[in-house]
Amino acid sequence: MSKSAGRMHFINTRLPLREDNQLYELKAEDGKWVCIRQQNGFLDAADAGLTLPMAPALAGTDLKKLEEAECIDLQGGIMLPGLVDCHMHLDKAFSLGQVSNISGTLQEAIQNYSQAVPDFSMEQLAGRMLAAARMALSYGTTTIRSHLDFPVHLGREVAFRTIEAALEVREKLSGRMNIQYSLMVPFRGDQAAVDEAVEEALCMGIDVLGGAPHLAADPEGEISRIFRLAERYGVPVDLHADESDDPEKRTVLSIAEQTIRYGYQGLVTADHLCSLSAMDEKDGQFVITKMEEARLNAVTLPAVNLYLQGREDRGLVRRGTTRIRELLAAGIPLAAASDNIQDPFHPFGRADLTQIAQITSYAAHMGGKEDLMQLLRMITDIPAGIVGCESYGIQEGNACDFVVTDAADVTQLLSGTSMSRWVYSNGGWQSALYAARAYAMDNQ
Ligand SMILES: [Zn+2]
The missing domain is CATH 2.30.40.10 (Urease, subunit C, domain 1)
Incomplete structure (x- = not known):
């Protein structure tokens, strides 16, 4: 029976x-x-x-x-609520076979992926995304926020191919997992055409606006533009921020400022924040205080940053991860997430958040009893709050x-x-x- x-x-x-x-x-x-x-x-x-x-x-x-x-x-x-991976790139996952990265730097990964993307068919993109999402599900992740490339400057058809593949995958997995998409708002190309394409993508079902403004020639201008668009359409903001070893990269300060200007406290997430670790104590503390004032969320992506950052260091090589313990101590909601899986940004990874929690513990010297609980929260409650899961737990x-x-x-x-x-x-x-x-x- x-x-x-x-x-x-x-x-x-x-x-x-x-x-x-x-x-x-x-x-x-x-x-x-x-x-x-x-x-x-x-x-x-x-x-x-x-x-x-x-x-x-x-x-x-x-x-x-x-x-x-x-x-x-x-x-x-033990039983845990479904894990929440709040920063993935499903569209890039498993592309390492098609896109190499010989230097192992972030710059070469971005360049090579951008060159290869026009050649990916919708079937290839959807197949890889489905495989990555399913892999995450099999390790216990039931909610994902994935960033999606949106290279309007390479042609509308190319940009929308990724969006359509992503929406198809979400549909296929609906009833099995919750997937949110964050659009990487491009800073190249004709601004009016990009804005129009962003609006169309949001109408199609994209949930969040993102991007990597620290890579733009005018980061402040890009950040204001993304906030303007986000406010117009009433969506949260989730930005790659200061993924760099250069302590002078501080776009997170502009992100904090715009968050307050737009009344977006609690709705904005800053990811990576590698340069925060490169700063001296005083500057690092100043940035964290500003993040606190703006009620920013943060995400550390330790596997990818350990792999990509510190490439120019000799001898004592920087870890590249953000100030994990300090952000947690300040009470900033800090999640740990997968980022890239077997692509030019990161040749390894299996969409397993318990592995990410373990890597976080090595990167941030977290192994005590309370640390383990904190790590567990960084892959459950905290990212659930960041992506706005209702009634989690x-x-x-x-x-x-x-x-x-x-x-x-x-x-x-x-x-x-x-x-x-x-x-x-x-x-x-x-x-x-x-x-x-x-x-x-x-x-x-
Ligand atoms: Zn990312």
Whole structure:
């Protein structure tokens, strides 16, 4: 007898974001959590009032068994809400085979990708994006914000090909994951034509305006323009900011200023902020204070910045990541995200946020008990707030959207000793595969 759809029952579950190390019994109905109860010690099937057998511990459990199980015994394993990767580039993922980067610099990556993009067909773009999103899902990510290139200067058809592929992928995955798109507003080409194309992309369903104004000849002008457009269309702003080793790069100050001018506090995100680490203490603190005043969100992309930055240093090579601990200490919402996956910007990566959390811990010397909790929040609650997820988290009344693993605790999860993930979102199990297999899935 199969149980009714949308009903879930877990026992012996730890919820690490509650920071209490207690065991919980959880029940969901019609895709929502209806009961989350702290247990008094371990439960067995009889304690839980069950006559049907429970699924055993997760290791080796296939999807069918999970679907049919009356109750799932996590045996002390942990459950997290679906992870949130708030800065990806799905359109570029897996393009390394077509686009090389011999010097390994950000400049060559941008140049080579831009040269190659007119040759990508919509099918190629959509296929790569789907593969990357599915890979993320299989590792427990159920919400993504992806930036999208929008090279209007290479021709409207080229620019809109990426948008159309992206929207097709979102449609294909709807009901399985939530995807937001942020447009990389180009600073080249005829401004009126670009503005018109931006408006069209927003009408088609793009959610956020972004870009990389620190690379423009007139960063301040670009930043004002993006804010003007964002205000006109009522969308949030998410900008690549100061992805550079040069301590003089401080476009984040203009971003903070415009945020206040437009009353956009809480709606603006600054990503990378590598130059913040290159500044001296006094200047770094000044920038962080300005970010605080404007209530900016921030995102660190440690895998990519460790790879791309510091290329001209000899001897003591800079890490390239931002001032992670200082931003957190200042109370700035700072998420950690994947950025690029196997493309000219970053030859590695697997869209696995627990790996990103681990890399963040190496980059920022975070390994204590409180640090691990902070890292966990940087891939869950904090990015959920940044992208505006409503009712996020494992709470009664919220959507039953979670990832379970066979890790016994957060240390095991972040040390990568537990590779298996089981992901549930929008009323169904999404993957009982070992995550590495996801990329091989067909493009159905
Ligand atoms: Zn990026």
